[in-house]
Amino acid sequence: MKCLVAYYSNTGVTRKAAESIARMLDADTEAIEEKRPRPALEVGPGKVGAWAVARAGIAAMLGFGSRLVASRYKARDYDVVVIGTPVWVGSVTPPVRSYLRRHRMYFRSVAFFCTAGDPATVRAFKQMTATVRREPVACIALRTEDVKSGAHEGMLVKFIESIRSS
Numbered sequence: 001m002k003c004l005v006a007y008y009s010n011t012g013v014t015r016k017a018a019e020s021i022a023r024m025l026d027a028d029t030e031a032i033e034e035k036r037p038r039p040a041l042e043v044g045p046g047k048v049g050a051w052a053v054a055r056a057g058i059a060a061m062l063g064f065g066s067r068l069v070a071s072r073y074k075a076r077d078y079d080v081v082v083i084g085t086p087v088w089v090g091s092v093t094p095p096v097r098s099y100l101r102r103h104r105m106y107f108r109s110v111a112f113f114c115t116a117g118d119p120a121t122v123r124a125f126k127q128m129t130a131t132v133r134r135e136p137v138a139c140i141a142l143r144t145e146d147v148k149s150g151a152h153e154g155m156l157v158k159f160i161e162s163i164r165s166s
């Protein structure tokens with residue numbers, strides 16, 4: 001089974017999860033990149049202003065997309081495309097929304113993952129499913145802290161099995 005893991009990551013957490021998933025599935029990885037990359041969205045001393053975080057959150061909440069750098073891999077070349085996003089205000093991020101819209105006609109099968117401070121609040125999978133107009137074969141929401149500590153690797157086993165057996 002040929003798998004592609006496509007993800008957007010602003011501060012590296014979703015990238016770390018994507019790399020684990022790609023290693024477990026022996027998949028290619030595609031970093032979804034915006035034409036105008038955002039600063040690291042972390043509030044605090046020496047970090048970006050709260051307005052940049054608010055703007056990103058509002059764009060996600062309102063269902064905006066963003067302009068993307070051309071993809072490296074073609075979705076139609078893969079049996080499964082596993083797509084990952086951080087959660088912004090309970091929602092899929094604008095770059096991942098745009099990626100899904102751009103490639104949805106080429107997906108044979110999809111699986112979704114997200115990272116979030118509190119995955120219990122996640123609406124993102126419903127939005128992703130509606131955008132691609134098909135049900136994912138598997139979904140997993142990972143806590144930011146679990147990805148940072150490495151605890152997420154054990155949590156991925158069932159997710160990977162569902163993809164392999166799809």
Ligand SMILES: Cc1cc2nc3c(=O)[nH]c(=O)nc-3n(C[C@H](O)[C@H](O)[C@H](O)COP(=O)(O)O)c2cc1C
Nearest residue numbers: 009010011012013014086087088089090116117118
């Ligand atoms: C603008 C913004 C909005 C966020 N909204 C939520 C949220 O609604 N729920 C949540 O659990 N985490 C929220 N987070 C936290 C991120 O989802 C989390 O830190 C994620 O793991 C970051 O992934 P990344 O490092 O790949 O960018 C938000 C972060 C940002 C920057």
